[in-house]
Amino acid sequence: MNIICPFCDSTNVEKIEIKEIIKVPFCDNVVISHPTFRCSNCEEEGDFDNSLDKALTIAIDKANNMSALSLMEELSHNGITMTYLEKALRLPFRTTSRWKRGEISHSALALLRIIRVSPRLLEVADDNFSPEAIAKYQISRPLDFFEKNTTNPWVSLTLEQNLLGICFTGNILSSVPHSTVQEVKWETA
Amino acid sequence: MVAQSRKPYYDLSDLVQSCAIRGMVRVSKQAKDDAKGFGFGTETRIIEFVSLGVFESIEHNNTDVLDHDPDKGSPFDAYIFRIGPTKHVYFAFYKRHNGVWIIKSFHLPTFGDKAPPLSHSPFKLLEGMKK
Numbered sequence: 001m002n003i004i005c006p007f008c009d010s011t012n013v014e015k016i017e018i019k020e021i022i023k024v025p026f027c028d029n030v031v032i033s034h035p036t037f038r039c040s041n042c043e044e045e046g047d048f049d050n051s052l053d054k055a056l057t058i059a060i061d062k063a064n065n066m067s068a069l070s071l072m073e074e075l076s077h078n079g080i081t082m083t084y085l086e087k088a089l090r091l092p093f094r095t096t097s098r099w100k101r102g103e104i105s106h107s108a109l110a111l112l113r114i115i116r117v118s119p120r121l122l123e124v125a126d127d128n129f130s131p132e133a134i135a136k137y138q139i140s141r142p143l144d145f146f147e148k149n150t151t152n153p154w155v156s157l158t159l160e161q162n163l164l165g166i167c168f169t170g171n172i173l174s175s176v177p178h179s180t181v182q183e184v185k186w187e188t189a
Numbered sequence: 190m191v192a193q194s195r196k197p198y199y200d201l202s203d204l205v206q207s208c209a210i211r212g213m214v215r216v217s218k219q220a221k222d223d224a225k226g227f228g229f230g231t232e233t234r235i236i237e238f239v240s241l242g243v244f245e246s247i248e249h250n251n252t253d254v255l256d257h258d259p260d261k262g263s264p265f266d267a268y269i270f271r272i273g274p275t276k277h278v279y280f281a282f283y284k285r286h287n288g289v290w291i292i293k294s295f296h297l298p299t300f301g302d303k304a305p306p307l308s309h310s311p312f313k314l315l316e317g318m319k320k
Binding site for chain 2 (some may be wrong): 022
């Protein structure tokens with residue numbers, strides 16, 4: 001059966017193999033080789049007979065799902081065990097075991113990526129999203145920057161007539177910041 | 190060029206409803222490539238998104254006629270809608286004589302107040318501080 005180009009009605013259509021680079025967050029790019037139709041008349045390309053896009057979608061999903069394992073290994077390496085993650089997020093225990101076996105949903109993968117960007121969110125979840133934990137998380141972001149890029153980081157708080165002031169001070173490091181956690185001194189006025 | 194005051198030629202909801210019928214909506218290669226910048230990896234994913242009919246802050250941008258074959262002279266509609274907190278999409282489509290809808294554009298607006306400023310690179314400063 002001749003394939004008809006949906007863009008120009010030409011039957012001058014060929015099936016070609018193209019390579020596509022899929023960007024997988026926190027992992028190396030994945031090259032997926034997949035078939036597609038190409039019209040020699042109008043030069044449009046695509047799934048002209050609705051048979052090819054499904055396989056491409058599965059391949060993209062597979063490439064993304066494969067990144068879950070390395071994300072979990074990275075979190076574990078940084079001291080966040082999967083048991084703690086399950087506890088903090090109120091997930092059924094052994095959920096992450098299924099993720100490791102490749103049984104991971106889109107939403108679970110998105111959650112892992114968010115945790116990878118900001119592991120401290122787990123502390124907020126672990127504290128049942130209490131206002132105190134949320135406030136601590138929010139204030140931690142600039143503090144993280146200071147911890148990594150300054151020596152003697154210092155935070156001072158002022159409270160005057162219901163006006164809260166926060167001041168971060170520190171000596172900026174000239175070299176690449178090291179990852180050693182430094183003690184942060186808090187001072188309230 | 191047609192004046193921007195011209196009203197849309199098509200009913201947008203017709204396009205949205207057609208997305209439910211396999212093969213009735215197609216996305217041009219250029220639009221597919223551009224849509225990757227918004228995280229749409231496949232044609233199916235773009236059509237699924239359009240089928241939701243959820244276009245935030247949508248505004249009719251333009252209605253004009255195609256100037257190239259095979260559908261030269263056919264009218265197309267262009268809209269701009271918001272996607273996410275700050276980005277906007279220029280979205281243009283038309284209907285072929287055989288009833289198939291073609292999404293011909295899906296990219297950032299190139300001019301106007303919805304277009305991203307060319308100099309907008311707020312993280313350059315931070316990158317410099319890392320070095």
